[in-house]
Amino acid sequence: MHLVTADETARACPSCGTFALRVKGLVRTRPRDLSYGERGLELAWLKRRWYCHEPDCVRKSFTEQVPQIPAGARITARLRRAAALRVRDAGSTVVQAARDLHVSWPTVMSAFRTASREVTDAELPEVEVLGVDELRELGGGGFLGGQAGDGVDGLDGGPAGFAVGAHTSTTGIDHTEH
Ligand SMILES: [Zn+2]
Structure with missing residues (x-):
């Protein structure tokens, strides 16, 4: 297929x-693109x-380019992306992706590095965590946990740092569901 620049x-x-x-x-170039149908498109x-x-x-002269x-690219952006x-x-390996798409190993590796940065640079979603210090405040010095006589069974003490099935009457804040 012969292309001329429309952009x-x-x-x-x-x-x-x-x-x-x-x-x-x-300048005649042969950029590679995603294959179209069974036969690759040249x-x-x-x-x-x-x-x-x-x-x-x-710059005195330049070669045209499209997005x-x-x-300087030898493959289209969408092939690189794929x-x-x-x-x-x-979950494909770099070798397998290179073989499937008929591109070189370094091309896939470099494209993968770029795509990975999108993930690692993305902001993490905000998570609300009730920290140990807040629990201390709520419990007046100790961890919240089921204490004898408050009606919660089998939660003696509770694991450190977790408020388990307990509520405090000292702050008036109730973090439990009944
Ligand atoms: Zn210029």
Whole structure:
């Protein structure tokens, strides 16, 4: 399948954003994409090189790029993503994902590292935990726990740091369900 660039922003200079007007030449690339159907789809993309005519721009020329295929990339962003998710979410090994998608091991590994950071950098959900110190305050120096005579069976003392089936009358706060 032969591709030509449809995205008009591809001829915007990556350095200064000026839309280039003069073509310097053509570059043929063969970016790899997710396979389509049983047979893989062979892509041939005829990229244009442009002159940047902005006098103050440091970049004299550039090759066009589109979001799915950034400059220098040999595979599409969605193929890269698919490889990463096979390892991160589907439990595939790097070797297996590389074999299945016909990409190299380092490509899968690098994509996986990027995708993993999305998880490790994500904010943890807030968890409300009643800490030991708060329990001490509630219990007036001791841990809350079933004490003899308060009607809770088998909870003598309770495990340290946990309020088990007890409520205190000293603070008036009741943390238990009856
Ligand atoms: Zn420029």
